[in-house]
Amino acid sequence: MWGYTEAEIAQFGLTFGVSAFMLYMVFIILQLARESKAGRFGTFVLLLGLGFGLVGFAAKGVIKFFLSGAVG
Numbered sequence: 001m002w003g004y005t006e007a008e009i010a011q012f013g014l015t016f017g018v019s020a021f022m023l024y025m026v027f028i029i030l031q032l033a034r035e036s037k038a039g040r041f042g043t044f045v046l047l048l049g050l051g052f053g054l055v056g057f058a059a060k061g062v063i064k065f066f067l068s069g070a071v072g
Helices: 006-035 039-067
Strands: none
Touching: 006 039
């Protein structure tokens, strides 16, 4: 399709689609904190607890990148 292979389209979708979904999840967490009137500490706890999985997912990609030998 338009000169792109299926693998290139899938890689684009995974890279930008999952990134956009993760940013949307941060928005949902912040919205939850605002609607529940959590305050600063409560918002921090929500971001820490619920956002920890997002950080782990992002770290997995970075670790795979460095272990693949792409750098250096």
